Amino acid sequence: MSSLHFKNDNHSAKGNNKGFYIALGVCLIAIGVAAWATYDSVVKYANPETTVSSSPAKETQRTQSGVYAAESKPVSSAPESEKPAVSSRAPETSSKAPAASSPAKAKQTAAQPESFVYPAGKTVAKNFSGDNLIYSDTMGDWRAHKGTDFSANIGDPVKAMAAGKVTDSYKDQDLGNVLVIGHGTVTAYYCGLGDTLLVKKGDTVKSGQKIGSVGTVPVECAEKPHLHLEVKKSGKLIDPLTLFQ
The missing domain is CATH 2.70.70.10 (Glucose Permease (Domain IIA))
Structure with a gap:
């Protein structure tokens, strides 16, 4: 009977050891997962560019003033009907100067007549x-x-x-x-x-x-x-x- 009791004790000890190792393994796995999560968070925080889309044409860009600019989509030009009609040529200027009254003629109009006639004889x-x-x-x-x-x-x-x-x-x-x-x-x-x-x-x-x-x-x-x-x-x-x- 005594030998049977001894065998049972060994079996119990082995079971306890096995449970310990399982628990230890679980703890190590948990620690590893936690460490990986922490590392991944640190990497993402340090390199935010890796978390956004790699297409620079659709992401918002920070301007020099610190304000985010709109997406770099091409701005559609105004419809042709809304564009002011701008001639490619400079406005034509008349080669003829405005018809101004001749100073000589104006002076002649206001000037005293060159000659006078007697209104009622000369006596x-x-x-x-x-x-x-x-x-x-x-x-x-x-x-x-x-x-x-x-x-x-x-x-x-x-x-x-x-x-x-x-x-x-x-x-x-x-x-x-x-x-x-x-x-x-x-x-x-x-x-x-x-x-x-x-x-x-x-x-x-x-x-x-x-x-x-x-x-x-x-x-x-x-x-x-x-x-x-x-x-x-x-x-x-x-x-x-x-x-x-």
């Missing part, structure tokens, strides 16, 4: 006195004579001294019917005209054109019939006879 009844005072037979006093009187008969034609434009017409209590015509740089006042005027404000006239007839100058009615002519240049009265010289 002078009374001269321009300027600032000097002369005696007035009609008014019975001394006063400046602001124009030149040309002897004529009532109804005789009065002509434009030069080409110009009628700027005004009115009736003055001292000078009678007055017609104002601009002749370039000078303005003429045809005074003492008859009631019938042949031109009106805004009309253009030619040199020598008939504009009316001789009438009466109320402030000089005691004198013989005549045309009273006054001329201004740059707003100042001048001697009309200087234009005919």
Whole structure:
């Protein structure tokens, strides 16, 4: 009996040893698996490029500013209808300069006419006195004579001294019917005209054109019939006879 009991003890010891080795093997395997998992995690952390797709055309790239750029897909160009029509040629410029008015012509328009014609004969009844005072037979006093009187008969034609434009017409209590015509740089006042005027404000006239007839100058009615002519240049009265010289 004693020997049988001894054999059973050996069998138990062997069983225990076998269990120990199995447990040890399992532990070693577990340790190995854990070690491999740890190693794999470390490798993946150190080399993240190995975990993403190897296609660089579809992955997001980090820009220099630290912001991820969009996928490097080719950007489709705008439709042809949306593209601005840009000519490959530079815009054509006209070889002709804009038609500007000739300075010479403009100067000629504003300049004083080259010649003047007498408006009602050449006989002078009374001269321009300027600032000097002369005696007035009609008014019975001394006063400046602001124009030149040309002897004529009532109804005789009065002509434009030069080409110009009628700027005004009115009736003055001292000078009678007055017609104002601009002749370039000078303005003429045809005074003492008859009631019938042949031109009106805004009309253009030619040199020598008939504009009316001789009438009466109320402030000089005691004198013989005549045309009273006054001329201004740059707003100042001048001697009309200087234009005919």
